Amino acid sequence: MTRLLKKREMEYPISQERLYYRIGEVSRITGIKPHVLRYWESEFRVIKPHKGGSLQRLYRRKDLDLILKIRKLLYEEGFTISGAKKKIRDFERAENSRVNLRLVEKRSRGIDHELLLAVQEELKGIRRMLE
Structure with missing residues (x-):
């Protein structure tokens, strides 16, 4: 099953079957730049991407959902x-x-x-x- 996330009139598919997303994919899906995602990892301990043998950040669906929730809190609801x-x-x-x-x-x-x-x-x- 695939859910679509609309961002600036573009649609990004979020597949329920995929286990991991790379930081660039998460950036495109959420509209959050990679350096901001890395900063959020240090601030929000609940975001814990897996780092495989290549040391590349691999975000799970749970991480992606948290990032979307954090983005909403910060950018839409005005939280610090x-x-x-x-x-x-x-x-x-x-x-x-x-x-x-x-x-x-x-x-x-x-x-x-x-x-x-x-x-x-x-x-x-x-x-x-x-x-």
Whole structure:
């Protein structure tokens, strides 16, 4: 599946199947110059391009999405670098909370709560007998 990103009336395809993008491709897709992308890597620790044997930066889809989010925060919404960093941290915390909640819900589906209550009552009875 391919999504199109419009920039100055040009369309750049963003393929869902591609694993990595080079810095020049990311620059063309996002409209952010390579030196700015390298600067953002130092400022936003969440952007972590893979550097293969050729030492070329290879950005994943996740990195590309983050760069687009940062570009929006800085250029469209008027955030400062520090404000955008805070906003990105907040996004990450919210995402981590959603993931943790999904894990708890998934684990709790398999538990029979009535059985747990019965076991708890039985353990309380044994505890009283031992005291």
